[in-house]
Amino acid sequence: MNPYVLLAAAIAAEVTGTVSLKYAEGFTKPLPSAVVVVAYGTAFYLLSRILGAGLPVGVVYAVWSAAGVALVALIGALFLGERMNLTMVAGLVLVIGGVVLLELGGER
Known part of the structure; x- marks a missing residue:
């Protein structure tokens, strides 16, 4: 499967978690707590598959x-x-801009 599709799924899983x-209220609510554990487990599993496909960590x-x-x-x-x-929006724009620069720098 395309590693970028897996990356999108890993992002969705991490956001869900x-x-x-x-x-989850400090892991006192069973259903949201289970969602946290499954979602983060899924995100990290997908990240391992992505890295195994050769994309730079x-x-x-x-x-x-x-x-x-x-x-x-x-x-x-x-x-x-x-x-x-x-101010918060500007911070998010800077974070995303930094990622774009990392991606562009890796294409050389």
């Missing part, structure tokens, strides 16, 4: 973490009532 942490981790940060921040702002201001 992170959002579920909010509902620095680029993979940068894309995975930056996309996760951006998506969780967006979900928090849109669905969880968390605040988002222009």
